[in-house]
Amino acid sequence: MKQVILNSYPQGEPQVSDFAVVEVAMPVVAEGEVLLETLWLSLDPLIRFALDPVTITGRAHVEPGEVIYGGAVARVVESRNSDFTVGDVVEGRTGWTEYAAVDPARVPLRKIDATRAPISTAVGVMGMPGQTAHACMIGIGRVKAGETVVISAAGGMVGSTAAQIGKILGARVVGIAGGADKCAALLELGLDACVNYKADDFAQQLAAACPEGIDVYVDNVGGAVTLTVLPLLKYGARMPVCGYIAYYGVGMEGPGPDHLPGFMRTIMSKGLEVRGFHGQMVGGQQALEDIAGWIRSGQLQHPEAVVDGIENAPQAFVGIFGNNPYIGKLLVRVAD
Ligand code: NAP
Secondary structure (H helix, E strand, C coil): CEEEEECCCCCCCCCHHHEEEEECCCCCCCCCCEEEEEEEEECCHHHHHHHCCCCCCCCCCCCCCCECCCCEEEEEEEECCCCCCCCCEEEECCCCECEEEECCCCCCCEECCCCCCCHHHHHCCCCHHHHHHHHHHHHHCCCCCCCEEEECCCCCHHHHHHHHHHHHCCCEEEEEECCHHHHHHHHHCCCCEEEECCCCCHHHHHHHHCCCCEEEEEECCCHHHHHHHHHHEEEEEEEEECCCHHHCCCCCCCCCCCCHHHHHHHHHHCCCEEEECCHHHHHHHHHHHHHHHHHHCCCCCCCEEEEECHHHHHHHHHHHCCCCCCCCEEEEECCC
16 A cells, blocks of 8 residues: 655755655554545645644644655544544544554544535535634624725635635625735635735735725734735734644744734734634534535535645645645545
8 A cells, every 4th residue: 555754854845855655565553443435535735734843833743754744634544442443534633644553542533424415525614724714704804794804814714614604694704815826716606806915016905905994904824915915904803823834844933024013013013813723612512514515505516636646745735835826725636
């Protein structure tokens, strides 16, 4: 069977050469464990945290030579655990491997009801990213009808779901994404406006898209995008800090200049409410109930971009941090 292992710690943005695809023997299943056949791999930015020599955030840590950490949907093909039977479909952080022998007491596994939604959504809209999008807009963002909400990385899984939830709540939703094609696709999803942060006149376009200022800024990115948003925030604006992908891989200090003094001044002088959060915990089960309802009523779409074959996972993962054309959830189909 195939696995993807860490070849070397990425320096900054990950490169394909940081990964290696290897063939290894099938694992042996111990008492209490289950043998899982991976069906879908979830490619999430958070995997990058596990690939640093020092743990800056998150609990997972991968050493060179070890299997890459990450979420997956898998099928139980052998069970030596009375809580699981052959044929069960589960979701858990089981890593980039075609098969895994897993102790559910060590790696939590959630059983998936395949009749409720396509099983791939268990790592997308009906899983952690969906719960996070719900938290951005409801639990943390407290978005109200008529407010202007700006969302960075709006084409990503969290951003594209949060944006649609914003529309369901009656807000005016402005997305920020990298490229005219992405922005066009986001307008088709129902956003009121979308601004390409790679355009030379990004700041002017964003200001024009938010003539009355911004009530809520859902930040997935940080960096230059956020510095452009800050002057447009209204007094008392809420800023759910969902992620900061522009800084993943720069360590704790980054290359400078230090924008922290300016940011602190803006927080104080504008009375900003800046809050980081763990989306899965804030969104909880209620998020999944709400999202299932919105999917059923046709108010929420969940586009997926699918890459075939575990050996193509590194290339697809690297694309998250550079140019990629997709909207929504990025998945690797490992088996049918
Ligand atoms: P995703 O679907 O992989 O989308 C990420 C997108 O970020 C990329 O497609 C890219 O889109 C954009 N991006 C990458 N590098 C960028 C940069 N330097 N500057 C600006 N944009 C950049 O990711 P996701 O699952 O939606 O996650 C989005 C963010 O939320 C990440 O920061 C992630 O770590 C965070 N997150 C947080 C939680 C939580 O519990 N707090 C949970 C899940 C995710 P463009 O083509 O538009 O550049």
